[in-house]
Each structure stands twice: as structure tokens, then as C-alpha cells.
Amino acid sequence: MKNSIAERVGDFLKGYPPFNMLSYKTLLRIATEVTITYLEKGDTLFKKNDACHDNFYIVRDGAINLYYSHDDVKNIMNIHDTGDVFGLRPLITKEPYKLTATANEESIVYAIPITVFQSATDKSNKIQKYLITAFASNAFDSYTAEETGRIFVDYLPNTSQEIVNFQTANYTKSPITCSVESSLKEAAKKMSDHKIGCIVVIDDAKKPVGIITNSDIKNKIATGLFPIETSVTNIMTSPVMTSKKGLTIADGQLQMIKHSIGHLCITKDGTVNSKLIGVLTHHDVLVTLGNNPTVILKEIKRAKRTKKLRAARLKGSVLLRSYIEQNIPISHITNVISQINDAVTIRAIELALKKMPTAPPVPFSWLALGSQGRNEQLLFTDQDNALVFEDVPENQYAETQSYFLGLSKLVTITLNKIGFEHCKADMMANNPEWCKSLTEWKTQFKNWILKPDEKAVLLSSIFFDYNHVYGNKELVKDLTDTIYTTLEKTDLFYKFLGRDAIKSPSPLGFFRQFLVEQNGDKKELFNIKSRALMPLIDAARILILIKRIRDVNNTSERFEKLAELEPNNKELYQSCSYAFKALSKFKTKQGLLHDNSGKLIDLETLTKEEKLKLRRCFKPIQAIQEILKIRFDLKNFI
Structure with missing residues (x-):
């Protein structure tokens, strides 16, 4: 006999990850055990520090707030709506919830039993990767920089990157070690001599018993908690996390995320009870993956030609697609892509400066406007930018402006070749209207504010969202001071x-x-x-x-x-x-x-x-x- 309710639940689930990765037969098996929960606005599903439920959840209708409270003030970290999965902590750890979940409006959620889900998906690497990734991007308190700084997973499903994930990890096969009898000073000297960020502490049988990183030295020695002559056993993190040789990049990365670590010890049999044969680091993973923000930013900074710069920015687009597919929070996505866009602009300016016949005659600042100025430019769109240069005597103005117009032309051409179209309204720094001295810019903004009209408002909607990207930041600060001083003189502009x-x-x-x-x-x-x-x-x-x-x-x-x-x-x-x-x-x-x-x-x-x-x-x-x-x-x- 058919279960019509389970079929309706299954039909809904199949439209959203990770359930869309399952066969319909498996999906119905899970759907049969799903509990349907109705919530009025303000109803609580679970609270911070509550013991883990036996379920995780997906929103069917409505929206669920996830927040933490500080000094009786609610700080909303995320709002999940139809199709969003949350409450993943029980799938990864057995820790209490770190956030409170309440209904933002009248809502229906499906509670997915963990044991049923795990039983049905235990052999699916794709499902496990998705859940670990989702957990890594959502489960930690986003206001805890130390924890969020450790989240670096960047899977690229359905691309050649998938192949990279399943390649054997290229770990350091001759790790630097010290004995348990060593002092911290001796260990630190070794780290300095070899220019490394960690050292593994081993026993007489060469089995790993602990690991010391630069952070341990900073937090435990530099702060005065221990003297520099203390034993390494007082400083090291123990026990270490281990794996055996032959592990894939995906496996290594998942273990690092799950245990919030940056180093994985490779031993003969994969346990702490056998000889150390290598160390896999966070850096090793990043280098292999390639399409990681850190790696992309390094490529941008090292690019010497527009072709290389374009290739690096295109990797940013691939990264954007993977983040969207993984349902990474949009605030994290915009932060990452904005850094990449700014880095591309900076490098385009640096390359243009090398092509100029002379150095800039005076300090200047490059401004990003519009969506880039608001750090909201995710896709390739047209470019909006401006340039402000330091005041010069009147008889030098035309020559100085001409220099910066030439520079701006080189920059805007480079950005166009990378993929950012020329602005159709010509709101770019190679236009004399948007390449001016500080005083000229101050006069321009004063006129917009004190003598508002349709054109002034239109331009203000672009130029009031400027953001300093390159050059002398004091010029921008001076301009901003003038804008806010002028705004105090009028209400009409508002x-x-x-x-x-x-x-x-x-x-x-x-x-x-x-x-x-x-x-x-x-x-x-x-x-x-x-x-x-x-x-x-x-x-x-x-x-x-x-x-x-x-x-x-x-x-x-x-x-x-x-x-x-x-x-x-x-x-x-x-x-x-x-x-x-x-x-x-x-x-x-x-x-x-x-x-x-x-x-x-x-x-x-x-x-x-x-x-x-x-x-x-x-x-x-x-x-x-x-x-x-x-x-x-x-x-x-x-």
C-alpha cells in the first residue's frame, strides 16, 4: 500500500541537496520516517546548549532563525527558508547546539531521523562531503574568528576538481621532529632553522605523541604561561590526529574540518601506535586544490600579464559557482569574491604603473564605485571607478590629470580584457569627469549635496558607495570628511x-x-x-x-x-x-x-x-x- 504522505515528503526532498543526490527508492525510505513539525511565529525548535536532537531539519515552508544571545540582545546568524538544511551538529559531533532555532514566521519543518539517514547514505562519499561542507560553513559560531578561520573547504562538484579531491594527498614525507625529552627552546630552534610552522613530538619508537605549532608558542610562551626552557610535553597538543598513507585530498580535508586542526600525522598503520612517516598540512591541501581563495589571491599577486590575471579571476568564478552549489552563506561568498575583485584591480593598477613612462607625479587613490564599492559584485558586470589625486598648482593641473587619465585608460582596458565590461555611461576613471584632484572632487560632492537635482541624485547613487582600493587612503578620508561636513548643512539632499x-x-x-x-x-x-x-x-x-x-x-x-x-x-x-x-x-x-x-x-x-x-x-x-x-x-x- 502506498504512503501518500511519504511520497509528498519525498517529492519535496528530491528538489534540494543533499537529498537530490539519492535514488528515489532511498529517498522514500527516509521520507517514511520523517516527522512533520508545525511552528507558530516565535516557537523554538531547539536552544543553545540543548543536547543534540535525534534529527536534523529541512524547512518545508516559512523561515527559521538561528541566533545567539549576548547581553539579552538577539544576534541573528542566519535565516533558513524553504529547502535549507540546518541542525547538522548531531551528524558531525555530539556537542550541544551552539545556536537557538526559532520560527521567523509560521513554518513547517521536516525532522530527518539521523540513524535512518546515516543508514541510507553511509556509503555515499558525495553525501558525506556535502554534509561536512555544510556543517563547516554553518555550524561554528560565525562571530568566533578562531573557529571560522579554520574553515577552508572548497569542493567543486561535477568538475575536474572532483578528480583532484580523490587524488592521493601529497604530504611531507620527512617531517621535522623532536623527542619528548626536548625543551621548547630546542624545538623552536629547529622550527626556525627549517622555516616550518609545526614540529611533531615523537617517543623512542618514533610514534607521534604530540604536535607543536607557531600558535602554541605564541599563546603559551609569548604570553608568559610557560618559560622558554619548559618541556615540549607542556606545550604540545596531544593526542595527535592520524591517518595512514594513501589518503585522498578529500579525506584529509574532511578530517581537518571535523577536528578543527591544520595538521594531520601520517603513520604506518594510520594510528598513534605506529611509526610517523609524514605530515599533511592545511597548506598541502590548498596547494593541491588550487581553486581556493588563498591560492587564487597568490596567483593574482604574482600575475605579470593580463592573460594570467584573467585566468586567476576566472578561477574565482568557478569558486563562486561551487560556493553557490554548496549553499555557503552569501555573506561569506561576497567577502571572498570581493577580496578577489579588489586584488584583481590592485594588480591591474600595478601592471599599468609599470607601463607608464614615469612614476605618478603626486599621490593618488583609486576608488571602486557601485556594486564593487559596496563589496557586492559577484558576477562579471560593468566597471564603475574613479580616481582622486593630490592637489597641484593650477599650472600643473592639466599635465597631472593627463598622466592619471593615461594610467586609468590602461587599467580600464585591462579590467575589460579580464571580463569587466566598460561602463556604458562612461563612469570610469579614464573619463576626465571622474579623474580629478581632491579639491575638485570636494567641489563636485558639495554641488551634488547643496544643489540637488535629478542628475545629482543619479550620480550620488553611484558615487556615495565608493570604496578605496589602491593608493593613498588619506585622500579618501579627507574627501569623506568633507562629504559628511557638507551633509550637516542641508536636509533637502536627503x-x-x-x-x-x-x-x-x-x-x-x-x-x-x-x-x-x-x-x-x-x-x-x-x-x-x-x-x-x-x-x-x-x-x-x-x-x-x-x-x-x-x-x-x-x-x-x-x-x-x-x-x-x-x-x-x-x-x-x-x-x-x-x-x-x-x-x-x-x-x-x-x-x-x-x-x-x-x-x-x-x-x-x-x-x-x-x-x-x-x-x-x-x-x-x-x-x-x-x-x-x-x-x-x-x-x-x-
Whole structure:
């Protein structure tokens, strides 16, 4: 007899990882044991420090907050919605939960029994890799830098990288060791002589009994806890984690993540009871994997030609795709890709400087604008940039500007060859309008602020999101000081910005249908950038400006900062932050799927679940626009 409930559960699960990696027969076996849980808004599923449940969870409908409390203040770390898996800790460790899970709204979750799931998937390497990866990216408290710094897994499923993962790990076969009778001073001297970051402590039978790293010396010797002459046994980490030779890159990496370590001892039989024959380090894994942020950044810094620079940035795109496929948090993705984009720009400038006939006549600063300036540029889009140079006498201005225009032309051409299109509106540093002295830039911003008009507001939406990338940072600080001083002299500018921020209403019509484009080749397409992302970007910008908050450019981070500053609107701002991240991830997925910017979406290609997710993200847009109307008295402002 068929179990219709289990079939419905199975049909849902098969659309989301890791369940989409299973056969339908296996999926039904799991679905039969699933418990369906209904939660009202605010209901708690589990609390921080609770003992692990016998289940992990996937959201069927609604959304689940994961947060920690500090000084009675809730700090939301993530909001999971339809298809998201959470509560993975019992699958990896037996530790209590580190976060509290509550319903953000009326929700339904499926509880997956751990024993049933493990029994059904025990022999699937792909499933195990996925779960370890998901755990590594979500399970640790993201506010604990020491733990998050250890997360480095970068699997690339369905690519040649999969082959690399299953290659035999290339470990150090002649590890540097010291005896248990050694002093820390002797061990440290060996580490220094061999220029290594760790040393293995062995007994008389050459079996590993402990390991000492640079961090151990820093934390236990430099702080005065132990004298430099102390025995290595007082400093070493013991017991060591071991494996036998022949382990794959994937196996080694998984063990490092699971045990939060950076070194794995290789012994004859894979246990601590046999002779040490090698050491696998975090660095060994990174070098083999190649498509890792650390490795990509090194390639960028070493690139001597545009061709090499483009190849390194394309690896960043492959990394982006793998992160999206693994469901890595979008905040982590944007941080990584933003670092790669900035590194590419820096290297493009350095290469351009080498081509210039002379060194720069005066200090200058290169500014990234728009999405790169907000650290939100994930896909290849057009470039927006500007250059500010130190003031010079009037009779030297034309010559100085000409030098920097020449430099900027080389940089923008390089960026174009890498994959960043020229800005169609010519908002680039090779345009004399956007390559000026500090005083000229100050005058420009003063005019925009004190004499606002349609053009000023349009340009402000680009230029107020600038971010220093290269050169003299003091020039940027001086410019920023002038901007905030000028903003204190007027309220009219905020009205113009506010009006611009509410010009695009909620993306849903009266009957909750999506508002799509009506004309031309874009007809019937939904513009997720202009109708959903830009209203949030514009709202965050004006609200953070009026608070005089500097150096917070990212839209989601702006909303999170606003949540701190205005506790009475905390829930709305956090919802805006979450919605922006979810929409950004959705746009990125569409861009990767169709090899474009992702901003124009054919709604007919979306599933019902995807449309529901989008609608949920639209909820805070209308609410934040109502706040702007009231705060800046916009109802009668034309």
C-alpha cells in the first residue's frame, strides 16, 4: 500500500541537496520516517546548549532563525527558508547546539531521523562531503574568528576538481621532529632553522605523541604561561590526529574540518601506535586544490600579464559557482569574491604603473564605485571607478590629470580584457569627469549635496558607495570628511535621495502578481535588480548616511548596523538584511545558470518554491519605503 504522505515528503526532498543526490527508492525510505513539525511565529525548535536532537531539519515552508544571545540582545546568524538544511551538529559531533532555532514566521519543518539517514547514505562519499561542507560553513559560531578561520573547504562538484579531491594527498614525507625529552627552546630552534610552522613530538619508537605549532608558542610562551626552557610535553597538543598513507585530498580535508586542526600525522598503520612517516598540512591541501581563495589571491599577486590575471579571476568564478552549489552563506561568498575583485584591480593598477613612462607625479587613490564599492559584485558586470589625486598648482593641473587619465585608460582596458565590461555611461576613471584632484572632487560632492537635482541624485547613487582600493587612503578620508561636513548643512539632499529610493514600489501588484517589464525585448521579464535589490540598496544608503556612519558600504551590513542603532526597528532592518542577501544569491544563481548578469528573469522558468522564496523577500521592501516616507516627509515632496 502506498504512503501518500511519504511520497509528498519525498517529492519535496528530491528538489534540494543533499537529498537530490539519492535514488528515489532511498529517498522514500527516509521520507517514511520523517516527522512533520508545525511552528507558530516565535516557537523554538531547539536552544543553545540543548543536547543534540535525534534529527536534523529541512524547512518545508516559512523561515527559521538561528541566533545567539549576548547581553539579552538577539544576534541573528542566519535565516533558513524553504529547502535549507540546518541542525547538522548531531551528524558531525555530539556537542550541544551552539545556536537557538526559532520560527521567523509560521513554518513547517521536516525532522530527518539521523540513524535512518546515516543508514541510507553511509556509503555515499558525495553525501558525506556535502554534509561536512555544510556543517563547516554553518555550524561554528560565525562571530568566533578562531573557529571560522579554520574553515577552508572548497569542493567543486561535477568538475575536474572532483578528480583532484580523490587524488592521493601529497604530504611531507620527512617531517621535522623532536623527542619528548626536548625543551621548547630546542624545538623552536629547529622550527626556525627549517622555516616550518609545526614540529611533531615523537617517543623512542618514533610514534607521534604530540604536535607543536607557531600558535602554541605564541599563546603559551609569548604570553608568559610557560618559560622558554619548559618541556615540549607542556606545550604540545596531544593526542595527535592520524591517518595512514594513501589518503585522498578529500579525506584529509574532511578530517581537518571535523577536528578543527591544520595538521594531520601520517603513520604506518594510520594510528598513534605506529611509526610517523609524514605530515599533511592545511597548506598541502590548498596547494593541491588550487581553486581556493588563498591560492587564487597568490596567483593574482604574482600575475605579470593580463592573460594570467584573467585566468586567476576566472578561477574565482568557478569558486563562486561551487560556493553557490554548496549553499555557503552569501555573506561569506561576497567577502571572498570581493577580496578577489579588489586584488584583481590592485594588480591591474600595478601592471599599468609599470607601463607608464614615469612614476605618478603626486599621490593618488583609486576608488571602486557601485556594486564593487559596496563589496557586492559577484558576477562579471560593468566597471564603475574613479580616481582622486593630490592637489597641484593650477599650472600643473592639466599635465597631472593627463598622466592619471593615461594610467586609468590602461587599467580600464585591462579590467575589460579580464571580463569587466566598460561602463556604458562612461563612469570610469579614464573619463576626465571622474579623474580629478581632491579639491575638485570636494567641489563636485558639495554641488551634488547643496544643489540637488535629478542628475545629482543619479550620480550620488553611484558615487556615495565608493570604496578605496589602491593608493593613498588619506585622500579618501579627507574627501569623506568633507562629504559628511557638507551633509550637516542641508536636509533637502536627503529628500531627493529618499524620493529616488521609493520610486520603485513593491515588486508585487495588487493581486500579488510579479510586476514585469512591459516593453521591448525585456517584455514579460522580471528585473530583480531594479525592482527588488535597488530599493533596498537605496534605502540602506540614505539611512546610513543620515546616521553619519562611515566605512559600512555593504547593503546587508548597513541594515545590520541600523538594527543596532535603532532597536525599535531592529526586526525590520534584520529582515531587510536577510532579504537582500537572499535576493543577491538568487540573482547570482540566475546569472550562473544563464551566463549573464542574472538581473532579468523569465518567471516561467522558476519553480513554485522559487517564486514563493522571492515573494517572501519582497515583504520588507514596502515597510522600509514607508519608513523613508515618514522620516523624510516625502508624501508631499514632488
